[in-house]
Amino acid sequence: MSNLFELNDQFRELSQRDDLDPTVMKDTLDAIDDTRKDKLENLATWADQLKSEINFIEDKQRIWRDELSYRKNKLQWIKQYMTDVLDDAGIKRFDTENHLLSVRNFKASTVIDDAKKLPEAFVETKTVSSPDKAAIYKAIKAGQEVPGAHLKNNRNTVIK
Numbered sequence: 001m002s003n004l005f006e007l008n009d010q011f012r013e014l015s016q017r018d019d020l021d022p023t024v025m026k027d028t029l030d031a032i033d034d035t036r037k038d039k040l041e042n043l044a045t046w047a048d049q050l051k052s053e054i055n056f057i058e059d060k061q062r063i064w065r066d067e068l069s070y071r072k073n074k075l076q077w078i079k080q081y082m083t084d085v086l087d088d089a090g091i092k093r094f095d096t097e098n099h100l101l102s103v104r105n106f107k108a109s110t111v112i113d114d115a116k117k118l119p120e121a122f123v124e125t126k127t128v129s130s131p132d133k134a135a136i137y138k139a140i141k142a143g144q145e146v147p148g149a150h151l152k153n154n155r156n157t158v159i160k
Contacts, residue, residue, distance in 0.1 A: 011042040
């Protein structure tokens with residue numbers, strides 16, 4: 001193949017369709033008349049392409065999350081600065097050419113400086129239970145029956 005992500009025409013067309021559920025996808029793949037080697041080669045190439053696209057999207061999501069967080073923090077800082085300027089001047093309402101600024105009191109935030117110093121009456125103890133999957137796995141692998149749990153085979157193809 002001349003290009004790492006070059007697919008034959010049938011697979012390229014299939015890779016560009018977003019309307020196929022797994023059953024239709026399997027039927028369509030089964031219908032492609034190709035040698036096993038060529039079919040698996042094209043599928044592996046398609047998988048490489050999808051992994052690359054997934055990595056790209058995940059990187060973009062991380063960049064957008066970071067940018068969103070940065071902008072939210074900047075907005076919070078700017079609004080706090082404006083509040084401080086207005087408070088320092090004793091101004092409750094200020095008109096600019098394009099904006100009306102007013103300082104208001106909102107519900108106070110509760111800040112915990114040191115949770116260890118809080119009286120017991122103000123500490124909520126939560127009990128959370130969850131299955132111990134590692135212990136369940138070991139027990140079932142050792143031949144023990146664990147009602148409500150079972151092992152599911154996890155087979156997959158590694159593409160290198």
